[in-house]
Amino acid sequence: MATESAPHRYAQRFVTRGNVQPAGEAFAPANIALCKYWGKRDRALNLPCTDSLSVSLGALGTRTRVSFAAAESYTLNGRPVGPDANTAQDQAFAKRLQAFLDLHRLPGEHFAIETKNTIPTAAGLASSASGFAALTLALADMLDWAPCRGALSRIARLGSGSACRSLWHGFVRWRAGNDPEGSDSFAEPLSLQWLALRIGVVPISTATKSISSRAAMNATVDSSPLYQGWAECVARDMAEIESAISARDLTRLGCAAERNALAMHATMLGASTPVLYWQPETITALATVQQLRRDGISVFATMDAGPNVKVIFEEQDALAVAAHFPALQQIAPFEAIPG
Ligand code: PMV
Numbered sequence: 001m002a003t004e005s006a007p008h009r010y011a012q013r014f015v016t017r018g019n020v021q022p023a024g025e026a027f028a029p030a031n032i033a034l035c036k037y038w039g040k041r042d043r044a045l046n047l048p049c050t051d052s053l054s055v056s057l058g059a060l061g062t063r064t065r066v067s068f069a070a071a072e073s074y075t076l077n078g079r080p081v082g083p084d085a086n087t088a089q090d091q092a093f094a095k096r097l098q099a100f101l102d103l104h105r106l107p108g109e110h111f112a113i114e115t116k117n118t119i120p121t122a123a124g125l126a127s128s129a130s131g132f133a134a135l136t137l138a139l140a141d142m143l144d145w146a147p148c149r150g151a152l153s154r155i156a157r158l159g160s161g162s163a164c165r166s167l168w169h170g171f172v173r174w175r176a177g178n179d180p181e182g183s184d185s186f187a188e189p190l191s192l193q194w195l196a197l198r199i200g201v202v203p204i205s206t207a208t209k210s211i212s213s214r215a216a217m218n219a220t221v222d223s224s225p226l227y228q229g230w231a232e233c234v235a236r237d238m239a240e241i242e243s244a245i246s247a248r249d250l251t252r253l254g255c256a257a258e259r260n261a262l263a264m265h266a267t268m269l270g271a272s273t274p275v276l277y278w279q280p281e282t283i284t285a286l287a288t289v290q291q292l293r294r295d296g297i298s299v300f301a302t303m304d305a306g307p308n309v310k311v312i313f314e315e316q317d318a319l320a321v322a323a324h325f326p327a328l329q330q331i332a333p334f335e336a337i338p339g
Pocket of ligand 1: 033036037038052126129160161163303304305
């Protein structure tokens with residue numbers, strides 16, 4: 001059964017202020033999990049039930065500037081967003097931002113936050129991971145937090161679980177840890193490059209999801225008998241993915257990442273109110289990936305909590321893959337890394 005701890009006390013344990021500056025700024029990349037995080041053992045501290053492993057998306061991510069202000073104000077891609085914003089999505093964004101900043105503000109302090117996503121909205125990629133990672137790094141810059149990146153990863157995790165992996169470029173592993181307070185639950189980069197690796201985004205729909213990933217995750221843990229098998233899937237797939245990355249073996253990496261994503265969706269389908277994110281075009285895209293493999297092109301699929309499909313391949317197959325997915329957006333995770 002998942003528990004709820006007090007994140008405020010927790011945040012203060014990990015960071016203390018140094019030589020505070022008027023403003024801070026940082027960039028963090030988005031990331032795609034190859035072995036998914038799905039299910040929390042503590043919902044307030046975003047402590048996962050299992051390990052996960054991702055690859056960051058280079059220049060696609062979030063740039064955030066934070067400064068002290070007379071009143072709280074947030075902008076997203078130049079547009080003001082607040083708790084009374086027009087859309088439910090903007091309201092939810094402002095609420096989550098405020099809750100995260102509440103963990104770090106001193107009485108009477110207000111922050112102005114300017115957030116710019118370099119992820120095209122049409123790509124259907126989540127920006128919460130890069131958003132909370134960039135905000136954590138910008139706050140660290142402004143408040144002169146000087147802890148190791150592991151401590152910053154624990155802080156970013158409080159905003160969004162997957163944000164703890166977005167503090168680095170390349171492959172990043174998040175260890176679930178055992179400590180009820182999460183002191184051992186943070187991410188670390190794998191010092192491995194794979195220049196030819198490509199991630200492609202097959203945009204299916206950018207419509208607001210029928211159920212947030214957070215709610216879907218909790219519903220799965222609470223009510224899906226299939227969730228009992230998830231830890232076993234992760235143990236099997238994580239070992240294979242790590243070994244495939246070390247060997248730069250795309251087939252082994254792709255097979256394990258694809259079955260891991262499909263198993264995650266299977267656990268959701270077992271919830272008492274089943275969670276089905278897929279659209280007809282999702283199935284078509286997955287079938288195309290399978291057909292391409294039968295035709296000798298080494299391409300694999302992964303999906304997060306939504307209908308969009310991401311494909312994994314290598315540079316030499318880029319043209320063949322793009323020919324079958326006209327709207328494909330290609331990312332070279334180990335090239336175009338911003339400084
Ligand atoms: O970090 P959250 O709460 O947005 O959850 C992310 C969940 C998945 O994207 C489906 C998997 C993952 O590991 O990123």
